Amino acid sequence: MENYNLDKNSIIAIIGCGAMGSGIAQVSADYGHNTIVYDINEDVINKSKTKLFVSLDKLVEKGKFSQDKSDKIKNNIKFTTKLEDISNSSLVIEAIVENLEIKQNIFNKVEELVSPNCIIGTNTSSISIASLTSKLKYKERFLGIHFFNPAQILPLVEIIPSLLTSSDVLNQTKTLIDNWGKLTILTKDTPGFIVNRIARPFYSESIRIFEENIADVATIDWALKTISGFRMGPFELMDYIGHDVNYVVTETVWKDMFYDPRFKPSISQKRLFESGQFGLKSGKGFYDYSENAVKVIPNEDINLGNVIFMRVLAMLINEAADAVYYNIASINDIELAMTKGVNYPKGLLLWADEIGIDKILITLDNLYELYREDRYRASVLLRTMNKNNQKFLS
Numbered sequence: 001m002e003n004y005n006l007d008k009n010s011i012i013a014i015i016g017c018g019a020m021g022s023g024i025a026q027v028s029a030d031y032g033h034n035t036i037v038y039d040i041n042e043d044v045i046n047k048s049k050t051k052l053f054v055s056l057d058k059l060v061e062k063g064k065f066s067q068d069k070s071d072k073i074k075n076n077i078k079f080t081t082k083l084e085d086i087s088n089s090s091l092v093i094e095a096i097v098e099n100l101e102i103k104q105n106i107f108n109k110v111e112e113l114v115s116p117n118c119i120i121g122t123n124t125s126s127i128s129i130a131s132l133t134s135k136l137k138y139k140e141r142f143l144g145i146h147f148f149n150p151a152q153i154l155p156l157v158e159i160i161p162s163l164l165t166s167s168d169v170l171n172q173t174k175t176l177i178d179n180w181g182k183l184t185i186l187t188k189d190t191p192g193f194i195v196n197r198i199a200r201p202f203y204s205e206s207i208r209i210f211e212e213n214i215a216d217v218a219t220i221d222w223a224l225k226t227i228s229g230f231r232m233g234p235f236e237l238m239d240y241i242g243h244d245v246n247y248v249v250t251e252t253v254w255k256d257m258f259y260d261p262r263f264k265p266s267i268s269q270k271r272l273f274e275s276g277q278f279g280l281k282s283g284k285g286f287y288d289y290s291e292n293a294v295k296v297i298p299n300e301d302i303n304l305g306n307v308i309f310m311r312v313l314a315m316l317i318n319e320a321a322d323a324v325y326y327n328i329a330s331i332n333d334i335e336l337a338m339t340k341g342v343n344y345p346k347g348l349l350l351w352a353d354e355i356g357i358d359k360i361l362i363t364l365d366n367l368y369e370l371y372r373e374d375r376y377r378a379s380v381l382l383r384t385m386n387k388n389n390q391k392f393l394s
């Protein structure tokens with residue numbers, strides 16, 4: 001019987017020092033852990049370290065962080081390109097490229113280095129925890145610990161046990177991440193977990209509207225920010241997340257849902273991914289981030305904006321309703337997940353109640369009638385609730 005024990009003195013290792021790894025490392029170091037960050041690429045390590053230190057100095061200058069807090073984080077993080085340096089860790093969180101084989105490969109190496117009492121977590125957005133567990137020696141110590149971008153700011157963390165994760169590993173991990181000041185939600189090992197399943201139409205329906213030439217990317221972003229109150233438009237957000245991450249997540253969820261057309265990826269995003277036009281990190285994605293780029297001006301036609309808003313929102317609500325119907329999570333957790341994990345201005349189920357389930361159904365059924373595609377089939381739950389005149393939150 002292994003003895004798992006996570007507390008303030010535990011050494012935490014983060015594998016991968018990209019957008020997510022460096023954010024998670026900051027959270028861990030801020031709590032007071034001795035934190036080791038490993039990356040295969042020395043250049044990435046140097047850049048991430050400089051970026052983190054510069055951002056901490058700026059936060060101190062602006063009076064948002066005390067000098068002590070900034071010093072504590074800097075002193076608690078050690079950056080390395082030697083995987084052996086993680087050997088004394090009690091918890092390893094992997095945040096490398098979203099690829100099953102590459103992740104499985106690193107877990108095998110990690111298992112050879114750490115003690116059997118070390119808990120191993122993955123920050124995967126979409127790969128099943130069961131498949132990531134399959135090649136491990138000690139399968140009960142493994143689980144999903146899914147932070148959101150930027151990890152040092154967004155409070156939500158989905159905790160995803162596999163069928164084989166021990167209850168001790170689950171409880172120890174959940175308690176520690178709660179103590180880090182995060183809001184943890186226990187999530188089933190289903191495609192995209194909660195947030196990345198329900199959020200798919202925010203990206204895919206927006207791209208569909210763009211591909212149909214109904215509106216350009218700037219207009220769709222404008223509509224969803226100005227009319228609906230989303231903090232970022234879908235195209236800005238995809239460029240920020242990176243198409244190497246966002247496209248792969250979409251494709252993985254679609255395949256894992258047995259090719260359900262509701263989750264079908266788009267050709268235009270696939271081409272950006274294939275061309276290495278990942279968005280902000282590569283200088284070009286749906287938008288051009290080069291110095292001389294011409295700013296794209298949206299068409300601020302309110303009627304067009306409303307059409308875009310209702311179409312995307314109806315698809316999002318449909319996904320949230322289906323997640324309730326299939327018992328993926330409770331109504332309360334779905335509302336928390338979407339407001340705290342991806343910063344939606346309002347819970348989708350509350351939004352459905354406010355607009356009216358009947359109106360959401362009409363939007364979906366009109367789309368279904370027009371396209372005759374299974375993509376637009378309405379959730380059974382929306383239909384039954386409409387028939388019975390029910391609301392989600394009352």
Ligand SMILES: NC(=O)c1ccc[n+]([C@@H]2O[C@H](COP(=O)([O-])OP(=O)(O)OC[C@H]3O[C@@H](n4cnc5c(N)ncnc54)[C@H](O)[C@@H]3O)[C@@H](O)[C@H]2O)c1
Binds near residue numbers: 041044097125146148
């Ligand atoms: N970007 C997001 O919005 C987001 C949000 C939640 C979860 N995630 C997930 O987090 C993980 C990392 O995403 P990211 O956005 O930080 O990616 P990223 O590309 O910014 O960083 C990945 C890092 O992993 C390193 N790396 C690649 N292969 C490695 C290996 N074999 N050993 C060690 N280091 C290796 C790379 O050098 C890079 O620094 C992915 O699984 C992704 O799905 C991403």
